[in-house]
Amino acid sequence: RSNAFNFIRDERLCANPLEMIQRYISALFYFSTKGDNWEESISWLSSRHECEWKGIKCDKNLIITSIERDENNLAGTIPYELCGLPLLKKLDLDNNQIGGTIPRGIGRCRNLQTLDIDTNLIIGSFPESIFDIPDMMVLDVDKNMLTGTLSNKFGNWEELQFLSIYSNEFEGGIPESLGKLKKLSLAYLDTNNLTGVMPNAICKNVPGNEGSARDSKLLELTADCIGSYPNVTCDCCTACY
Numbered sequence: 001r002s003n004a005f006n007f008i009r010d011e012r013l014c015a016n017p018l019e020m021i022q023r024y025i026s027a028l029f030y031f032s033t034k035g036d037n038w039e040e041s042i043s044w045l046s047s048r049h050e051c052e053w054k055g056i057k058c059d060k061n062l063i064i065t066s067i068e069r070d071e072n073n074l075a076g077t078i079p080y081e082l083c084g085l086p087l088l089k090k091l092d093l094d095n096n097q098i099g100g101t102i103p104r105g106i107g108r109c110r111n112l113q114t115l116d117i118d119t120n121l122i123i124g125s126f127p128e129s130i131f132d133i134p135d136m137m138v139l140d141v142d143k144n145m146l147t148g149t150l151s152n153k154f155g156n157w158e159e160l161q162f163l164s165i166y167s168n169e170f171e172g173g174i175p176e177s178l179g180k181l182k183k184l185s186l187a188y189l190d191t192n193n194l195t196g197v198m199p200n201a202i203c204k205n206v207p208g209n210e211g212s213a214r215d216s217k218l219l220e221l222t223a224d225c226i227g228s229y230p231n232v233t234c235d236c237c238t239a240c241y
Contacts, residue, residue, distance in 0.1 A: 004025075004030075008027065022064060025081050025084050027045060028079050029082065030044050033069070033074040033096075033098060034076045037073055037075060038069075040054065041054070049062065051064065055068045063085075064088060065088060066088070066090040067091055071094070071096070074096035077099060077100030077101075083106060086110075086111065089114065090112075090113065091109075091114065091116065093120070096119070097120065098117065098122060099120070099123070100122065101122065101123055102122060104129065107133055108129070108132075110132070114140075115141070116138060117140070117141055118143050122144040122146060123146065123147070124146065124147065125149075133157075136159065137160060139157075139165075140164045143167045145169060146168040146170060147168070148171070149170065149172035150175050154175055156177075158182075158183070159183060160183065161183050162184075163178075163187045165188065166222065166241075167190075168191075169192060169193060170193060171193040171194065172195070172196075173194065173196040174189060174194055174199060174202070174232065175199075176199035178201075179201025184205065185218060187218060187221050188220070188222045193231070194224065194231060195231050197232070197233045202218070202221070202236070203234075205218035206236045206238070209236045219238070220239070221234075222241060225237050226241055
């Protein structure tokens with residue numbers, strides 16, 4: 001954090017406080033994810049506006065809405081200060097070597113719609129505050145080392161369309177509340193330590209399944225349901241592992 005502060009101080013820019021905060025957070029993201037070791041860091045920490053730094057997208061008012069730095073050898077951790085970007089809608093950092101946990105205060109990212117951090121080294125569980133994000137549409141966290149149980153609060157995300165949590169270490173049952181997600185089209189839950197029976201409320205969202213509605217949208221549903229004694233009993237899964 002001191003590196004980001006020194007970067008801002010040394011620039012001696014004449015900008016309003018909100019602009020300075022955005023630039024500070026952008027620099028902090030660079031240092032927190034070991035920017036010096038990125039495969040490609042064109043324009044980062046340059047004198048150009050941070051909206052012109054590779055992978056940052058902004059709206060017409062030059063307010064950051066997206067950070068996309070996938071497959072770029074990022075390491076370190078995700079700084080919690082990213083939620084100081086009030087209009088951040090997309091965080092795409094998949095296929096890197098980011099460690100640590102999902103920031104405890106990520107729920108402050110109230111406008112976040114896409115959290116794509118799969119194929120990293122992230123540990124810990126989903127922080128409770130993540131369910132304070134009202135309009136999550138894409139949650140892609142597969143191929144990490146996440147643990148814990150799946151909260152019934154998943155059912156609060158009525159806009160969720162894509163859920164990928166496979167290849168982690170989640171345990172316990174699959175929450176029935178996932179059946180409330182009528183817009184969910186892809187749900188990859190396999191290669192975890194989940195157990196029990198796939199709730200019927202979820203199966204009803206799989207097209208062609210008994211009791212499913214004509215407009216059912218859950219096209220792909222996976223679980224650890226293969227073999228004579230599967231971890232998860234699932235008669236409606238489209239694929240078992």
